[in-house]
Amino acid sequence: MSILWAAPGQGAQYPGMLHQLPDDPLIQACIAQASAALGEDMLALDSSQALQSTRAVQLCLLIAGVASARLLIQRGHCPDYVAGLSIGAYAAAVIADALDFADAVQLVALRGELMQAAYPSGYGMTAVVGLELGQVEQLVAQVHSPVQPVYLANINADNQLVVAGSVAGMAALAELAKAAGAGAVKVLAVSVPSHCELLAAPAARLAEAFAKVNVCPPKVRYLSSSSARLILDADKLRDDLAYNMCRVVNWQHTLQTAFERGVRLHLELPPGAVLTGLARRVFKAGTVVAFQGARLDTLDVLLNQASRQDR
Template sequence: MSSFWVFPGQGAQQAGMLHALPDDPLVRECLRQASEVLDEDVLELDSPQALQATREVQLCLLIAGVACARVLMARGSAPDYVAGLSIGAYPAAVIAGALSFADALRLVALRGELMQRAYPQGYGMTALTGLDQGVVERLVAQVHGPHSPVYLANINADNQFVIAGSDQAMADVATLAKGEGAAMAKRLAVSVPSHCELLNEPAQALAQAFAQVTLQAPTLKYLSGSTARPLFTADKLREDLAYNMCRLIDWRSTVQTAYERGARLQIELPPGAVLTGLARRVFGNGLEQGSAVAFQGARLDTLSALSREEGCRHP
C-alpha cells in the first residue's frame, strides 16, 4: 500500500460540516463518543455562529477527520502515510494509533481555548499566492517590528504561502505583495496568528497537558507537517503535536516527502479539497505519477477502489 491520507487545517471548516458527514454507524459512534467526552452535543459546534470560535472549529476538524477515516478503513482501505496541516495533525495521530480519540478531543478543546485566549482579536492569517518564497520573506521582514508583528507561517507550495500576525501588519504585507505582482492576498477564516512565535506561551501550556497523556508509537508512518519527516516514537510525536501551533508549517516538503517515499495516492479527509489542489503539483493526476483526491464529493466505493488499485500496483 502506498497511499497518503491528509487532514486539513483551520480555514477549511464549513458550516454544517458535521451534519454533512456520511450516514454511517461509525460516524454516529464518533459523534456520540465526542459528545460524551466533551459533555456537550457536538452537533451544535458546526453552526456559522459556533464556528467563529477557534475551539469549535478545531474540534469539528478533528471529529470529521477521524470519523471519515474510520469509515474508509472499515471498507478495507488503509493509508501507508498520514499527515495533517496544523490541527489536522491530531486526527492523523489518532488514525496512526498514537493518540486516543478521547484524549485528542480533550487536548484539542484545550488547544483551541489557549489559542483564542491568547489573541481574542486583532490577529489572524493571510494567504499569498503568485510570489516566490524569497520575496515573501523579504516583504515580511520589511513590515515586521515590535508594534507590527508578522511572520511567514505556512509554506504550502512553491508559490503559495501564509503569513500570520496583527491585522495591520498583514494588511501592509498584502499591499506590498500586490505591488510585487501577487496573484492573491486573502485573509483566511482563522482568528489567531498560528505557526509563529506569538503562540509560544500557549504551546508551552499545551505541552504541560500533553505530559499527563499517554501516547503510543504510531502504527502507521506519521509525517510531521513542521519538519516533513517521519516520527517513530511517542515522545517525538507528543512534542510535534504540542508545539505545532507555534512552528512554521512546511506542507510543500511534507507532500514531497510522502511522494519520494513511494506514496502515489493522496486522499484528503473532510472538509474541503484545498490540500488536494496543492498535492496535484506533486502527484499529478495520472496512473504513472499518481493521484490526489478529496473524500468530500467522492463516492466511497470509488475511494475504496482507488486504494485497492494502488495497493496492488505498489505492494
C-alpha cells in the first residue's frame, strides 16, 4: 500500500493555524527557520487581519505543510508520493528534498507579492458544486469577455469546479450556474484570480527568480497538480512550480493517477481537511485521513500499517 502526503492550497487557511500546530521543538524550529529566511516573525502572519494578505496566506500554508511533514518524518515515516494543490506544491517539493525550505519561503513570499500586486482588488475565485465540467465550461464561454473575464481554474472533482476572474464575471456566472441547477456556488477566501491566464505575467517574473535557485530531482515521487503526472526532472519541476499559478489545477486526475499507481493511504497535511473530502471520492478502496484533528499516535499506527503492507 503506497502512501500519498497531500498539501492543501489557498482557501484552507484559518486564523491561528500556525499556533495550533503540535507543540513540538521541531515545529518551532521550522517556524524559526522560515522567520530567519525573511527576517520577520512568521507567527504574526496567521491573525485574521494578516491573512487578508495573499502573501501571508501562502507563507502560512507552506510552513504548516513542511513543519507537520518534518514531524512525521522525525517519527519514522516517509511518503511514497507527494502532491500539493496550487501553493501546496511548494510544500510537496520541499518534502521531496527537491527545493530547500529557505529558498521555498523566499519564493513563496515573492509569489504572494506578485499575485497580490497584479490584482489587489476586484478579482477572486468561486466554487461551483453540482454541475459537470462541460456545463461549467459552457457557462464560462457564455460569460467571459474582456470587461468581465472569468476562467475555469480548478477541477477538484467531477462535480466540483472552481472558476477565477473578475468579481463581475464570477457573479454573472454564479447566477447562470444556479439557474442550471448547481447545488452550491461559493466565493472562496482567495482574493486573486489563480490558475488562469490572468496570472501569466506574474508567473513569468517568478520563473526568473526560480532560475537563480537550485532545484533538484525529487527524492520522493512528486505528482504535479497541473498535469496530474509524475515529475522526475529538476527543470520540469522548476517550471511546474513557477507557472502553476496560471495553469488549471486538475486535482481530480492527480488523485486518480495516485490511485492507479497503488496509493491507498491519503494523508492531508495541515491546515484543514478539504482535500480529505475530495480524496474520499477516489480512494473508496483505501484510507483517507487529515493530520489536523488526528492524534499523532493514531497517525503512527496508520502509516506504519501502510508501510508494512507496501513491503
